[in-house]
Amino acid sequence: MKTSRITDDERAKALKSSIKPEVIEKQKLNVRYNIEKFDVNDRPRRFLEAFAAILKHSNYRMMLDHYSRIVSRCSLCTTTCHVYQATGNPEDIPCYRSGLLLDVYKRHFTLAGELKGRISGGGYLTDEKIQEMADSFWNCTACRRCALECPMGLDHGLITHLGRYILSEIGIAPRALVVSTREQLEGKTKNTSAIPVPALKDTLEFLEDDMFEEKSVRIKFPLDVEGADYVFFAAVSDYLMEAETLMGIAAVFAATGDKWTIGTGYYDGINYGLFYSDRILERVVKQVDEETKRLKGKNILIGECGHASRSAKQFIPTYCGGEKALPVVSILEYTHKAWKEGRLKLGPDVVTEKVAYHDPCNFARNRWIINQPREVLKAFCKNYVEMTPSGDNNICCGGGGGTVSIDEIRPYRTTVGGKLKADQIRKSGCEILVAPCANCKKQLRELVEDQGINVQVVGLHDLIYKAIIFDDSLIEKKEEQPSGKEEK
Amino acid sequence: MTPLLEFAKGPLFRLCFVIMLLGLARIIFLDIWAAYKAYKKAGDKKMPWKLTLSRTWEWVFPVKRLIHNFQVYSVLSILFHIGLILVPIFLFAHIQLWKGALGISWPALPYGWAFWLTISTIVFGVSLYIGRLVIKQARMLSRKQDYLWLILLLIPFITGFVCANISISPGSYQFFMTVHVLSGELIFILIPFSKIAHCVLQPLSQLVSTLAWKFPPDTDDDICTTLNKKGAPV
Numbered sequence A: 001m002k003t004s005r006i007t008d009d010e011r012a013k014a015l016k017s018s019i020k021p022e023v024i025e026k027q028k029l030n031v032r033y034n035i036e037k038f039d040v041n042d043r044p045r046r047f048l049e050a051f052a053a054i055l056k057h058s059n060y061r062m063m064l065d066h067y068s069r070i071v072s073r074c075s076l077c078t079t080t081c082h083v084y085q086a087t088g089n090p091e092d093i094p095c096y097r098s099g100l101l102l103d104v105y106k107r108h109f110t111l112a113g114e115l116k117g118r119i120s121g122g123g124y125l126t127d128e129k130i131q132e133m134a135d136s137f138w139n140c141t142a143c144r145r146c147a148l149e150c151p152m153g154l155d156h157g158l159i160t161h162l163g164r165y166i167l168s169e170i171g172i173a174p175r176a177l178v179v180s181t182r183e184q185l186e187g188k189t190k191n192t193s194a195i196p197v198p199a200l201k202d203t204l205e206f207l208e209d210d211m212f213e214e215k216s217v218r219i220k221f222p223l224d225v226e227g228a229d230y231v232f233f234a235a236v237s238d239y240l241m242e243a244e245t246l247m248g249i250a251a252v253f254a255a256t257g258d259k260w261t262i263g264t265g266y267y268d269g270i271n272y273g274l275f276y277s278d279r280i281l282e283r284v285v286k287q288v289d290e291e292t293k294r295l296k297g298k299n300i301l302i303g304e305c306g307h308a309s310r311s312a313k314q315f316i317p318t319y320c321g322g323e324k325a326l327p328v329v330s331i332l333e334y335t336h337k338a339w340k341e342g343r344l345k346l347g348p349d350v351v352t353e354k355v356a357y358h359d360p361c362n363f364a365r366n367r368w369i370i371n372q373p374r375e376v377l378k379a380f381c382k383n384y385v386e387m388t389p390s391g392d393n394n395i396c397c398g399g400g401g402g403t404v405s406i407d408e409i410r411p412y413r414t415t416v417g418g419k420l421k422a423d424q425i426r427k428s429g430c431e432i433l434v435a436p437c438a439n440c441k442k443q444l445r446e447l448v449e450d451q452g453i454n455v456q457v458v459g460l461h462d463l464i465y466k467a468i469i470f471d472d473s474l475i476e477k478k479e480e481q482p483s484g485k486e487e488k
Numbered sequence B: 001m002t003p004l005l006e007f008a009k010g011p012l013f014r015l016c017f018v019i020m021l022l023g024l025a026r027i028i029f030l031d032i033w034a035a036y037k038a039y040k041k042a043g044d045k046k047m048p049w050k051l052t053l054s055r056t057w058e059w060v061f062p063v064k065r066l067i068h069n070f071q072v073y074s075v076l077s078i079l080f081h082i083g084l085i086l087v088p089i090f091l092f093a094h095i096q097l098w099k100g101a102l103g104i105s106w107p108a109l110p111y112g113w114a115f116w117l118t119i120s121t122i123v124f125g126v127s128l129y130i131g132r133l134v135i136k137q138a139r140m141l142s143r144k145q146d147y148l149w150l151i152l153l154l155i156p157f158i159t160g161f162v163c164a165n166i167s168i169s170p171g172s173y174q175f176f177m178t179v180h181v182l183s184g185e186l187i188f189i190l191i192p193f194s195k196i197a198h199c200v201l202q203p204l205s206q207l208v209s210t211l212a213w214k215f216p217p218d219t220d221d222d223i224c225t226t227l228n229k230k231g232a233p234v
Helices: A008-015 A021-027 A043-057 A060-070 A082-087 A094-109 A111-120 A127-136 A156-169 A175-186 A197-215 A243-256 A278-294 A306-319 A331-340 A371-380 A407-417 A419-428 A438-451 A460-467 B003-009 B011-041 B049-060 B063-067 B071-090 B092-102 B111-134 B136-141 B144-165 B170-193 B195-212 B219-226
Strands: A230-233 A299-302 A328-330 A351-357 A381-385 A432-434 A456-458
Touching: A008 A407, A043 A060, A043 A094, A043 A127, A043 A156, A043 B219, A060 A094, A060 A156, A060 B011, A060 B195, A082 A407, A082 A419, A094 A111, A094 A127, A094 A156, A094 B136, A127 A156, A175 A278, A197 A243, A230 A278, A243 A331, A243 A460, A278 A299, A278 A306, A278 B219, A299 A306, A299 A331, A306 A328, A306 A438, A328 A331, A331 A371, A331 A460, A351 A371, A351 A419, A351 A460, A371 A381, A371 A460, A407 A419, A407 A438, A419 A438, A432 A460, A438 A456, A456 A460, B003 B011, B003 B092, B003 B170, B011 B092, B011 B170, B011 B195, B049 B195, B063 B071, B071 B092, B071 B111, B071 B144, B111 B136, B111 B144, B144 B170, B144 B195, B170 B195
Parallel strands: A230 A299, A299 A328, A351 A381, A351 A432, A432 A456
Antiparallel strands: none
16 A cells, blocks of 8 residues: 655654753753663673673574675565555665664674674674664564565564664663553562552442442453453553553353453553563563463453554463463454354344454564454444455554554654554544554544544454344343333 | 686586575574474473474475565565576586586477576566665665675676677677576585575475474573572562
8 A cells, every 4th residue: 555755844743852952961861752860881792792792592593694694775664664655764674674684693693794794894883873773773674574575584573673673671661661561570560550459459349339330240350250251451551541441341241152251460451571671571471471370360362452463472382381381362362263063143234333453563474463453343343344465465553563552652653654554544434443452542542533534443352342232141130220210 | 718717617606506406505504403492491392383384385386375465576676586496407508517517407498488587587687776775675685795796696697688689799608608607606615604595494484483482391490590690579
């Protein structure tokens, strides 16, 4: 899909930094995201030390050797990168961005590069190069669509991932992500939104009452049930912002009757480690695993969130026992299976608006979950429309790779990152956009607001909650209305 | 035949060919060995083989690309590669050379095919060169070697075409043939040490990219220890 480039005015607005000049001066780094105080001295040496340590204990060297041998700079990735498509800025070309790190690797970690560097006397890593990487790696939304287009098979998203990881080891990482992660791993509440257990319980009780009011069914959010089939981890921000998604999920379980639970020891599916640090990724994944084991749960169930689902699906086996690791199920898979088995009934006349489905990159890029939510939606949404391209070739919402959580770059996200998506939404003519991902939903809501598109952005289970039909045996008759009020 | 040409077609050809073969064998071995070690270290050994193989197939035989993004560029590139691979291996005169040098032979391309494939490779190669110069994003990305490689690859095609199809004086023929053979041999030597290594490594790319996401377990502690960050807050 082609798009028009942003105008100069839009570019100025998008690239305008909210970081104060004195802060930039002090941190000796000009980036648009806030960073916590960090050591600014001797940065290149520390970057290389971190790089060396990561290479020593990881598998990245294989990828870097292979990529640096064959990278051909053909520019085909420009045809799919939504950031480059919007800006037309050569520095936003995925292959250019990857080249920043590959050059450092070749120069400092290969024999040929070392010899070449000594002969020419140049090519050293400098503060300027670190500045460029710190800026560039966070302009990318790590959607990995460009990887589909690279004839050489380079996964530029993986290089961005590694680049951010190394930078984070020398203190260069968005404060929004670091502070949330600190609370999740070392704070009292153990979650990124700092929701304490009593507040969680209050919220869930309130939602249960609400659901009874609306559906006349005792729908529960079971807490700390041992031996449940599914231990549930939502993107914890859902408890603050996505009540209908959670109610939809609880309603599905009420309809199927399967045992599920939320552990109060740990209940956050968010894993910012996927965006900036493998060390964080590992720690968060282990907390999910530990909580599930504490409750003797049989499956780890992740809510509507692309990165949380992929983090668990891909990395629970990595860090928690390989083949013996607990199975990870996405709520999209669970609901689809329940519907397919006839255990979930959805009313076909409830949602009449034009509905489109947005593929979160972390579900679709590797062809993990593409058709399941579509099948469910088509079953009860009369007016379903498809956006193209979609599936594994979908266009990123513009807030992927953790960028959506960095509020200070919202103008960048909704002007540059989301430009192509906004054009696609407009073209589809949809009235409701279903995005089963906490990150995508936040970004898409901000995008349609900033771009003036009249579309309602919801989760899949928000619509399911509206359309679900419960078995009569579950519906309780409400108490009779007080006298004096007419019954309809 | 001049002594230089004789030397170039004989011992030098064998030497360059052996360097290329050994060089390619080395990088294939290094790649596969690195992939094996990565797999052994990976915490999760379950590989999505079907997806990896289907994406490998799609790129080794990029038929889908003909109707995809950047169609002209893709079509030119694919056709350029077809000539680049087929002509050096299946041209009748080359097979004679292989037979003389290595003692093995195989069926040759019909003359007409070879003629048009050579022309198309030259035309498409020049077009790609112009593309690199003219298309803004390609120009921005291109390194010196990207331009030099296209020129170097076209030299044996142009000189070979002149020798095979144009009536020229014996002296000129010797000159063109010498340039043809020497440039071909220079390509042989450089292939394993340059981006042209993709001729053997590209089919491994999807495997490498998939495997690269298979991280080793429990590296948090190791990296913290190495970087002296043990116990440091997040």
